Amino acid sequence: MDPEQERSRVGLVDLPDEDLMERIVEGNEAAFALLVRRYQAKVTNLVYRFIYDRDRAMEIAQEVFLRVFLHRKRYRRSGRFSTWIYTIAVNLAKNEIRRRSRLRGVTSLDGLLEATGDSSAFLEDATPGPDRTAQQHRVEEAVMTAIHRLPAKYREVILLRDIQQLTYEEIEQVLSIPGGTVRSRINRARAVLKRMLEPVVERRRTS
Amino acid sequence: MKCSKARSLFSAYLDKDLTFEEQGRLEEHLCGCSDCAAELGGMTRVQSLLHGLTPIEVGEDFCERVQRRVREAQDRPETLPGWDRGVREAWRWWQRQVWLRPALGAALGLVAGVLVGVNAPQLAGRSPVTTSVAAPIVAVSASAPTSGTSAPAAAPHASPFSGIDLSNLAALSDSARLNAVPEYVLEPYVTDPQRGLVPATGAYGRTVGADWDDQNDAYVTF
Numbered sequence: 001m002d003p004e005q006e007r008s009r010v011g012l013v014d015l016p017d018e019d020l021m022e023r024i025v026e027g028n029e030a031a032f033a034l035l036v037r038r039y040q041a042k043v044t045n046l047v048y049r050f051i052y053d054r055d056r057a058m059e060i061a062q063e064v065f066l067r068v069f070l071h072r073k074r075y076r077r078s079g080r081f082s083t084w085i086y087t088i089a090v091n092l093a094k095n096e097i098r099r100r101s102r103l104r105g106v107t108s109l110d111g112l113l114e115a116t117g118d119s120s121a122f123l124e125d126a127t128p129g130p131d132r133t134a135q136q137h138r139v140e141e142a143v144m145t146a147i148h149r150l151p152a153k154y155r156e157v158i159l160l161r162d163i164q165q166l167t168y169e170e171i172e173q174v175l176s177i178p179g180g181t182v183r184s185r186i187n188r189a190r191a192v193l194k195r196m197l198e199p200v201v202e203r204r205r206t207s
Numbered sequence: 208m209k210c211s212k213a214r215s216l217f218s219a220y221l222d223k224d225l226t227f228e229e230q231g232r233l234e235e236h237l238c239g240c241s242d243c244a245a246e247l248g249g250m251t252r253v254q255s256l257l258h259g260l261t262p263i264e265v266g267e268d269f270c271e272r273v274q275r276r277v278r279e280a281q282d283r284p285e286t287l288p289g290w291d292r293g294v295r296e297a298w299r300w301w302q303r304q305v306w307l308r309p310a311l312g313a314a315l316g317l318v319a320g321v322l323v324g325v326n327a328p329q330l331a332g333r334s335p336v337t338t339s340v341a342a343p344i345v346a347v348s349a350s351a352p353t354s355g356t357s358a359p360a361a362a363p364h365a366s367p368f369s370g371i372d373l374s375n376l377a378a379l380s381d382s383a384r385l386n387a388v389p390e391y392v393l394e395p396y397v398t399d400p401q402r403g404l405v406p407a408t409g410a411y412g413r414t415v416g417a418d419w420d421d422q423n424d425a426y427v428t429f
Contacts, residue, residue, distance in 0.1 A: 029274075032274075032277075033270055033274065036269070036270045036273050036274075037270055040265045040269045040270065040273075041262060041265050044263065044265050044269075045262045045263055048263050049260075054263055057263070058265070058266070058269070061265075061269075062269070062272055062273050062276055063276075065273045065277075066273065066276050066277055066280055069277050069280075070277075070280060139256065140260055140261060143256050143257065143260060144260070158257070161222075162254060162257040162258065163257060163260065168222075168224065183218065183219060183224070184215075186218050186222075187214075187215060187217060187218035187219070190217070190218050190221075190250045190253060190254065191214070191217070191246075191250065193253050193257075194246070194249040194250045194252075194253045197253055197256065198249070200252075200256070201249045201252040201253060201256075
């Protein structure tokens with residue numbers, strides 16, 4: 001990065017997403033690069049939780065940013081940028097799910113639950129890192145598989161709420177559904193997920 | 208509070224989305240209902256599992272990949288706006304027509320050859336505009352100068368050929384005038400001795416041509 005670009009980047013760092021979008025519309029490439037770096041992990045992980053395919057999630061996440069750039073003039077400042085980009089990401093992820101005839105690489109949930117063993121260590125120390133045990137990885141795999149067994153309308157709300165930590169109001173905007181529906185779906189999704197993961201959470205309870 | 212009502216509030220309770228009053232009533236119910244307390248405990252642990260999922264790492268080159276895709280997309284016609292996209296798409300379609308291109312080229316060549324063949328006798332037989340006219344069609348006014356650059360004020364229309372009285376021509380009927388005009392004067396351009404090649408714009412609303420009249424030593428239009 002040359003000095004001019006570096007000065008431009010430093011001036012942009014403190015700007016909110018919405019101001020960066022204005023710069024992008026004006027043709028500022030550094031603003032776009034900064035916005036990509038801000039959201040690349042969030043968007044990629046959201047898509048990954050949806051489709052459960054790492055490589056494809058990377059490609060779709062890139063597509064999300066590509067669309068942000070190509071449709072930058074359609075963005076309206078009245079809405080938050082985060083909800084706009086999550087809307088694009090969720091729509092592309094849903095398209096991918098519809099495109100696939102079946103989920104790749106997903107084994108039986110019952111088998112995974114049997115293999116998880118005692119999940120107490122995982123639950124007590126959920127800090128991500130390279131030292132996570134193989135048993136913890138199995139628990140994660142069981143959780144991911146359970147998420148994918150959820151009906152789509154429950155999966156999307158649980159991912160936006162419990163993985164992306166969006167507020168109820170933001171989820172309303174991303175999915176274009178009423179607030180009451182968001183609340184009831186989240187409640188239902190958590191109850192169903194709890195039932196699916198009963199062996200994991202019950203072992204934790206009795207250990 | 209009934210169990211069904213209590214369980215409908217679990218999620219909002221976990222998200223701290225209940226009013227103070229709702230929260231108090233729910234906690235009161237949980238104190239007396241072990242099943243609901245167990246259910247809520249299970250949901251809490253599931254939420255912990257979700258929060259504890261390891262995020263996948265995004266490669267260092269993610270941003271560069273995105274920027275590369277942006278550049279590629281900008282070069283693709285479908286991402287271009289308006290007429291530019293249409294032109295590029297048409298060009299791309301034309302480039303795909305492997306067989307149509309030589310066929311169309313051959314057809315155009317054939318048409319051009321036919322046209323040249325049809326017009327060849329006329330081209331060969333055409334006389335230069337300075338060739339003498341068998342019979343003058345327009346009487347040149349005796350008072351008009353034989354050369355000059357400005358048209359007389361009395362002329363009904365501006366003419367590139369000055370000093371010519373066109374009133375006689377105007378008196379002729381169209382068919383009579385056209386019959387009297389030799390073929391070669393129908394050229395759209397003629398050679399003016401003073402001005403070189405000039406458009407053969409006529410003087411009375413319908414141009415047919417112009418020529419040099421040797422007998423009167425003047426340039427005439429028809």
